Amino acid sequence: MNGGDDLRNADAPLSSGIPIPLHEGRQIGSGQAAAHTRSGIAQMSEELPSPDKSGSLWKTLRKRTRQIREEAIRTLWFCTAIFAVVAIFFILFFLVKNGYPIFEQIGVWNFLTGDVWNPTGAPPAYGIYPLIVGTLFVTLGAMAIAIPLGIAVAVFIAELAPSWMKGAIKPAIELLAGIPSVVYGFFGLIVLTNWIRISFDVASGETWLAGSLLLGIMALPTIVSVSEDAISAVPRAYREGSLALGATHWQTIAGVVLPGALSGITAAIILGMGRAIGETMAVIMVVGNAGVVPEPLWNILSPIRTLTGTLGIEMGEVAVGSSHYHALFGVAVVLLAITLAVNLLARGILVRVSEQHTATTGATRRARKGRGETARPYARAVLGIGTLGLLAAATDVLVAAVAAVTLFGAVRVRRRVSPKTRQKIAFGLLYAVTGIVLFVLGIILFDIIYNGAPALSWEFLTAPPSDLGRAGGIGPAILGTLYLVGGAILFALPIGIGAAIYLREYTRGGRITGIIRAGVDLLGGTPSIVFGLFGFAFLVLYLNLGVSLLAGQITLGLMVLPTIIRTTEEALKSVPGSVREGSLALGATHWQTIWRVVLPPAVPGILTGTILSVGRAAGETAPILFTAVVFSRRFLPESVMEPVMALPYHLFILATNVPGARENQYGTALVLLALVAAIYLIAIFVRTRYQRSIRW
Amino acid sequence: MQKDNCIITAERLNLYYGDKQALRDVSVSFPRNQVTALIGPSGCGKSTLLRCFNRLNDLVEGVRIEGRILFEGRDIRDPDCDVVDLRKRIGMVFQKPNPFPSSIYDNVAYGPRVHGARNKKVLDVIVRESLKKAALWDEVADRLSDSAMGLSGGQQQRLCIARTLAVEPEIILMDEPCSALDPIATSKIENLINDLKVHYTVVIVTHNMQQAARVSDFTGFMYLGRLVEFGPTARIFENPQEELTNNYVTGRFG
Numbered sequence: 001m002n003g004g005d006d007l008r009n010a011d012a013p014l015s016s017g018i019p020i021p022l023h024e025g026r027q028i029g030s031g032q033a034a035a036h037t038r039s040g041i042a043q044m045s046e047e048l049p050s051p052d053k054s055g056s057l058w059k060t061l062r063k064r065t066r067q068i069r070e071e072a073i074r075t076l077w078f079c080t081a082i083f084a085v086v087a088i089f090f091i092l093f094f095l096v097k098n099g100y101p102i103f104e105q106i107g108v109w110n111f112l113t114g115d116v117w118n119p120t121g122a123p124p125a126y127g128i129y130p131l132i133v134g135t136l137f138v139t140l141g142a143m144a145i146a147i148p149l150g151i152a153v154a155v156f157i158a159e160l161a162p163s164w165m166k167g168a169i170k171p172a173i174e175l176l177a178g179i180p181s182v183v184y185g186f187f188g189l190i191v192l193t194n195w196i197r198i199s200f201d202v203a204s205g206e207t208w209l210a211g212s213l214l215l216g217i218m219a220l221p222t223i224v225s226v227s228e229d230a231i232s233a234v235p236r237a238y239r240e241g242s243l244a245l246g247a248t249h250w251q252t253i254a255g256v257v258l259p260g261a262l263s264g265i266t267a268a269i270i271l272g273m274g275r276a277i278g279e280t281m282a283v284i285m286v287v288g289n290a291g292v293v294p295e296p297l298w299n300i301l302s303p304i305r306t307l308t309g310t311l312g313i314e315m316g317e318v319a320v321g322s323s324h325y326h327a328l329f330g331v332a333v334v335l336l337a338i339t340l341a342v343n344l345l346a347r348g349i350l351v352r353v354s355e356q357h358t359a360t361t362g363a364t365r366r367a368r369k370g371r372g373e374t375a376r377p378y379a380r381a382v383l384g385i386g387t388l389g390l391l392a393a394a395t396d397v398l399v400a401a402v403a404a405v406t407l408f409g410a411v412r413v414r415r416r417v418s419p420k421t422r423q424k425i426a427f428g429l430l431y432a433v434t435g436i437v438l439f440v441l442g443i444i445l446f447d448i449i450y451n452g453a454p455a456l457s458w459e460f461l462t463a464p465p466s467d468l469g470r471a472g473g474i475g476p477a478i479l480g481t482l483y484l485v486g487g488a489i490l491f492a493l494p495i496g497i498g499a500a501i502y503l504r505e506y507t508r509g510g511r512i513t514g515i516i517r518a519g520v521d522l523l524g525g526t527p528s529i530v531f532g533l534f535g536f537a538f539l540v541l542y543l544n545l546g547v548s549l550l551a552g553q554i555t556l557g558l559m560v561l562p563t564i565i566r567t568t569e570e571a572l573k574s575v576p577g578s579v580r581e582g583s584l585a586l587g588a589t590h591w592q593t594i595w596r597v598v599l600p601p602a603v604p605g606i607l608t609g610t611i612l613s614v615g616r617a618a619g620e621t622a623p624i625l626f627t628a629v630v631f632s633r634r635f636l637p638e639s640v641m642e643p644v645m646a647l648p649y650h651l652f653i654l655a656t657n658v659p660g661a662r663e664n665q666y667g668t669a670l671v672l673l674a675l676v677a678a679i680y681l682i683a684i685f686v687r688t689r690y691q692r693s694i695r696w
Numbered sequence: 697m698q699k700d701n702c703i704i705t706a707e708r709l710n711l712y713y714g715d716k717q718a719l720r721d722v723s724v725s726f727p728r729n730q731v732t733a734l735i736g737p738s739g740c741g742k743s744t745l746l747r748c749f750n751r752l753n754d755l756v757e758g759v760r761i762e763g764r765i766l767f768e769g770r771d772i773r774d775p776d777c778d779v780v781d782l783r784k785r786i787g788m789v790f791q792k793p794n795p796f797p798s799s800i801y802d803n804v805a806y807g808p809r810v811h812g813a814r815n816k817k818v819l820d821v822i823v824r825e826s827l828k829k830a831a832l833w834d835e836v837a838d839r840l841s842d843s844a845m846g847l848s849g850g851q852q853q854r855l856c857i858a859r860t861l862a863v864e865p866e867i868i869l870m871d872e873p874c875s876a877l878d879p880i881a882t883s884k885i886e887n888l889i890n891d892l893k894v895h896y897t898v899v900i901v902t903h904n905m906q907q908a909a910r911v912s913d914f915t916g917f918m919y920l921g922r923l924v925e926f927g928p929t930a931r932i933f934e935n936p937q938e939e940l941t942n943n944y945v946t947g948r949f950g
Contacts (some may be wrong), residue, residue, distance in 0.1 A: 063778045063780075063781070066780065508757045576794070578790060578792060578794035579794050579796055579797075581752060581755070581788075581790065581794070582790060582794040582795075582796065582856065582859075583796070583806070583810075584752065584755070584783060585750060585752060585783055585787060585788035585790075585860070586783065586784070586787065586806065586807040586810070586859065586860065586863050587780050587781065587782075587783040587784025587785075587807065587810070587811060587863055588780070588806070588807070588810040589780050589810070592810045596806065596809075596810065597796050597806075600797070600798070601797045
């Protein structure tokens with residue numbers, strides 16, 4: 001190597017001193033080319049090699065400035081990416097720091113297993129066992145509903161629905177995902193709990209059953225869309241192979257497609273579970289919030305209390321710095337640990353799925369073989385979760401009975417009936433299930449629109465509330481929500497896009513990227529109530545921003561940041577590498593390539609992600625609960641340091657604390673729903689309008 | 697063939713992808729204003745070698761290169777070398793046409809624009825001349841603002857060539873430019889290559905031995921990462937010195 005260096009050093013001064021008359025030499029012979037050079041290239045100042053010294057100095061200078069600019073841009077994106085890590089670090093740090101005193105005071109084991117949660121009693125009791133049980137039971141109940149329905153709808157969309165029907169059902173499912181949780185909670189409180197109270201003849205309908213039904217509906221869209229992706233990703237060749245052997249369509253689905261999509265569907269289930277575990281507002285409104293373990297254990301008509309619900313209810317009234325305060329942070333730490341585990345599991349499985357469908361060369365196949373060993377623990381965990389899911393189904397007597405009957409029926413049917421008839425039965429069931437899901441969506445929408453429409457008027461939309469919200473309007477709440485969302489996006493968009501550009505365009509794996517990506521994923525799986533707690537502890541108290549618009553905007557911004565990063569990354573990923581090489585091969589710099597070639601076709605994807613984030617932020621209640629909102633305020637805030645009204649919070653308080661405001665409750669729910677639905681429709685429009693225009 | 701006539705020279709080039717060695721001690725010089733073809737079976741390192749000359753291998757993860765590549769007497773792998781300027785002077789046409797998802801005009805104007813040309817009239821001239829040189833002008837003159845993605849594969853590839861010509865490179869590297877094209881489009885591109893050598897040095901990687909025989913003045917035969925033989929095309933095909941080359945060009949393996 002040393003010898004080579006010496007050679008190079010000896011060469012360099014010699015060769016750089018020799019002027020190279022390349023252009024002049026080459027251009028002789030064609031008048032056309034000469035014209036080209038004279039009129040065109042000569043005007044690009046740096047193009048012609050200047051033989052004199054000042055020219056080469058100029059060239060070096062240009063090179064230096066270009067390098068500095070590239071480096072500055074790279075550093076900028078690196079900083080935005082690192083911000084995501086700092087954010088997750090801060091969230092973890094503040095939760096653990098504030099939760100630690102309670103672990104020290106009563107011990108981790110006592111905290112986890114104590115069976116009484118009564119922080120305001122004398123003496124206070126801080127056992128979260130009933131809360132953990134509550135969270136698990138509500139989630140398992142929800143899964144018993146959402147898993148069969150979700151998979152059936154996914155199969156229907158991916159395999160059976162003609163394209164026009166697909167075009168209608170997919171947006172409907174997305175709308176189901178877009179309905180704010182406080183609107184679900186409101187519907188659950190007004191309609192669902194009443195229905196349960198009357199049909200089961202119990203004193204109150206606010207029960208485990210109500211929570212599970214509602215969360216089941218809420219987790220459904222996640223399960224449907226991720227499962228559908230997994231099913232669609234099964235290669236066509238598998239289907240054709242099965243059909244070519246004379247199997248019916250249903251046999252192909254059951255025997256080839258579903259097994260092929262199994263790990264993707266598993267991940268879908270886990271992600272849906274994560275959504276259910278992290279849900280706060282809807283749960284608070286329908287489960288009764290009594291911190292008891294159901295007696296007997298399978299009593300689905302018992303009230304129940306979850307980890308998230310406890311935070312949502314008690315955080316607002318706790319004395320800062322008390323044991324109770326620290327205990328709530330302890331709850332948040334436990335909650336975070338559970339969702340973290342769930343999301344890591346799902347992520348691991350999804351990574352494996354994508355490898356399965358993309359790897360083709362011998363080397364990667366060998367690599368995958370090696371990874372198959374390490375993937376075993378995942379499989380075992382999946383089995384464990386599957387067993388838990390089955391247990392949930394077993395506790396749900398009704399579901400178990402239905403399952404047994406269907407199973408028995410299926411076995412008998414299998415023996416007697418031809419494959420064609422079996423297919424008819426199976427497809428009939430799929431149609432029926434999809435119909436039921438759409439029907440439920442229809443009921444929710446109909447109820448809110450039918451009861452909310454009479455409340456709408458110009459005055460309702462613009463005036464401030466009076467008589468505790470029973471009269472007057474929601475004008476300040478609408479504007480407050482827009483302020484909150486606008487600020488959150490202004491904060492999150494540049495950071496999110498920058499981080500995505502850094503992750504996708506400037507790195508090739510490596511440890512730092514791994515840490516950043518993991519940080520982003522963790523941030524993405526964090527329940528919204530935890531963001532609320534963090535905002536409260538760090539922004540409101542530690543930074544002394546107070547309950548203010550600014551604190552709410554930052555909290556919401558942190559919450560939507562992972563979504564923006566992820567969708568931007570997806571959009572950048574869809575631009576093929578060959579186009580990047582084409583640009584670089586023309587002598588474009590890295591940043592010129594990104595700015596002029598990679599970003600333009602990615603804009604629709606980024607836009608869609610951003611709009612969806614806006615929709616999500618507009619409907620969220622939990623993050624702003626303790627950071628930004630007040631219930632009633634006649635005037636708009638004059639600065640970002642003042643609190644605001646917001647639609648979801650207004651609806652929450654109206655529904656839970658103000659009797660006799662039925663009309664304005666529905667009116668507020670309708671306005672919130674319409675706002676979010678409009679945002680989602682715009683996103684869907686942008687996606688369908690622009691995504692087809694480019695075929696690589 | 698004398699060294700003076702060579703525009704770019706590789707000396708004892710060794711390249712590794714991780715543990716796998718893709719180039720073994722390759723030394724080769726490409727003569728100025730000539731077409732040189734690199735032939736050899738799949739995976740022999742032709743494309744890898746080609747991508748060394750504009751340092752596109754830099755983008756590949758885990759790649760390690762030893763040896764020197766001299767362009768105008770300077771090692772292009774020197775940290776001092778301006779890779780952006782290098783790529784401007786050594787253009788490349790890829791195996792699969794990769795037009796940018798913008799208009800035909802913008803595709804050709806892209807290179808001059810990133811190098812600082814702003815004047816609309818100047819750009820118009822560059823675009824027209826480049827498209828003419830790439831034998832595409834007559835087919836697209838009346839629809840320059842249409843999307844490049846709507847062109848046929850052969851047209852897209854000629855557009856990519858026009859795009860490369862627009863930055864006035866000295867060397868054009870072509871990585872199997874016809875492998876994704878039909879015979880008619882292929883013959884158009886081959887004629888084009890013939891015209892190009894008046895002004896440019898062309899290095900073309902190809903799978904197709906007839907193509908190498910038709911378009912090139914010099915041919916290098918590569919096998920398992922080594923440059924087995926290099927010489928005038930006629931000699932390589934009619935009177936190869938190496939047994940391996942002989943077996944390959946007579947179709948005894950491939």
